[in-house]
Amino acid sequence: MPKLSVPLNSAATIALLLVATGCSQTSLPKLNFNNNANTRNVVANEPNSPSVCPPISPFTKGISKANSAATLSQTAQSQQEWDLVVLRWVQAIEGMQAVPLNSPKRAFAQKKVVEYLKALNLAQQKASSTPPSLPFASFNNQIFDEQLLLYLSYIATVGPPDVLIVGSxxxxxxxxxxxxxxxxxxxxxxxxKVFNFGINGATGQMVAFQLRQLLTTEQLPKLIIWADGVRSFNSGRVDRTYQNLASSQGYQLVMAGNRPTLPPNIPEINQNCGAIPDSTISQTTTEKSEASVNTANSSTTSEEWRIARVPFETSSNPESESSSPELLLLTQLNSTNTPQRLTLVKNAPDNTYSTVAIDANGFLPLESRFNPNTYYQTHPRVAGLYDGDYQPFSFSGPQWNALNSVRAFAMQRQVPLVLVNLPVSQNYLDWERSRREVQFEKLMRGQTGLTFIDMGRLWLDQNQYFADPSHLNRYGAAAVASFLASHPNIYWPQE
Incomplete structure (x- = not known):
């Protein structure tokens, strides 16, 4: 596995790590301690009298948090404990970055920021040694799990999106x-409001499950954009992604009527002036509870930082671990259980995907630009006749049935459905793939109950819009968004 790192410059530090500070206008709450054999919970009561937090300089705060991080790292073992170390380093960076430009301490503080970022990186790597826990059963697809967690958190924070993007x-x-x-x-x-609920390897069957079984009526959008291409509707190949989904505990629970949910909101109480609140406290070890009073439970924390390595679909077989580079995912949860993907880094060799970040709207921007002259020096050129996504090929079967079920479902719920055939590059469209594109376009033109927008061959000579022969980069993704926003056949929902 390649070494993973989180490169951040000063500007990125300000943009990504600076969080809201300020004094609470009420006194610190009283705490009730409820003990059992292994767990100690601290629950905040209502404050009694108003008070003012004592002033503290950002430099002093930074030093204090750094000392706390260094102390905690000496005994941290579990992911939960390393999460707290990560949080303390972030708070230390926040303090140093907040030192005013005209302060005589500014130059020294900036050197401390660089030092703390290195320590933060090490703590992140420690935290990533164990998989993050989920508040619901897994669906055997880490990107699916993470995207679902983010979508539920998005809804809990701002409500359901007006427009939901689905696909692979x-x-x-x-x-x-x-x-x-x-x-x-x-x-x-x-x-x-627009959210991207794309999932690596998603086929028609997976999208049908997302929309028809996974989400409740209240979680559905006002408009669905299904953005994908021919291969997602090929019923001839084995759908390994859906097979893995169907064998998961999460799937079984959904089919039994138990949809994934998030823990209930916890009070947003600032227990530490000028710092990120830790709120509900839980430790699995009594000694850790005594030493780290501000630790947070993985399911109810107001500030939980975690890292997960997730495979990214880059070949015809989405389940092939050997051909799927890995991504480093750093996620912050705030007090409303809202993940904010601060950085998603993949240091893959050669010309594979570069540093990227899944944002709060579920979008994964790719920076790299497709260059056929160099790309095929490190990647095989697979013809459509030998591509597992196209051979064997059939538009009749479960994938097409899934499309029809989604179309009927959308009509029943009166949610407009827009199906977008996303662009591919000229290098991707050989004779076999071009033939299937034409067949797909003809089939879709005759469909009712949806709006079909064909962009498949729109940018055949625009390699700057692609990260690889069939995946767009962030420039192409922005161009697609602009194209759709101006399209006369899409009737956007009213606010």
Whole structure:
């Protein structure tokens, strides 16, 4: 596995790590200690009298948090404990970064920021040694699990999106939801909320499960954009992604009527002036509870930082670990259980995907640009006749049935469905793939109950929009968003 790191410069530090500070206007709450054999919980009561937090300089705060991080790291063993170390380093960086520009301590503080970032990186690697816990059963797909967690948290924070993007990794990286929001607002079509729920390896069957079984009526959007391509509707191949999903505990629970949920909200109580609140406290070891009074339970924490390595679909077999580079995912949960992906780094060799970040709207931007002259020096050129995504090929079967079920479902719920055939590069469209594109376009033109937008061959000579032959980069994803925002056949929901 390649070495993973989190490179951040000063500007990135300000943008990503600076969090809200300030004094609480009430006194610190009284705490009730409820003990059992292994766990100690501290629950906050209502404050009694108002008070003012004592002033503290950002430099002093930074030093204090750094000392706390260094002390905790000496005994940290579990992921929960390393999460707290990570949090303390972030708070230390926050303090140093907040030292005013005209302060005589500024230059020294900036050197401390660099020092603390290195320590933060080491703590993140320690925290990543064990998989993160989920508040619901897994669906045997880490990106699915993470995206579902983010989507539920998004809804808990801002409500269901007006527009939901679904599809495979081509959708995940191929439609920029924030750019779509901006373009719609600029064109006077409303301040709509857009979320990208793309999943690596998702086929028609997986999308049907997402929309028809996984989400409740209250979690559905006002408009669905299914962004993908021909291979997601090929019923001839074995759908390993859906097979893995169907064998998961999460799937079995959903089919039994138990949909995933998040823990209930906890009070947003600032127990430490000028710092990120730790709120509910739980430790699995009594000694750790005594030493680290501010630790947070993995399911009820107000600030939980965690890292997960997730495979990214890069070949015809989404389950092939040997051909799937890994991503380093750093996630912050705030007091409303809202993940904010601060950074997603993959140091893959050669010309594979570069540093990327899944944002709060579920979008995975890829920075790299497809260059056929260098790409095929390190990647095999697989013809469509030998591509596992195309051989054998059939538009009749479970994937097409899934499309029809989603179309009927959307019509029944009166949610407009837009199916977008995403662009591919000229290098991808050989004779076999071109033939299937034509067949797909003809089939879709005759469909009712949905709006079909064909972008498949729109940018055949625009390699700057692609990260590889069939996946768009962030520039292409922004261009797709702009194209869709201006499309006359899409009737955007009203606010």
């Amino acid at each position: 990794s081509r959708a995940l990286v191929g439609v920029d939801p924030r750019q779509l929001e901006r373009q719609l607002a600029t064109q006077g079509k409303g301040n709509l």
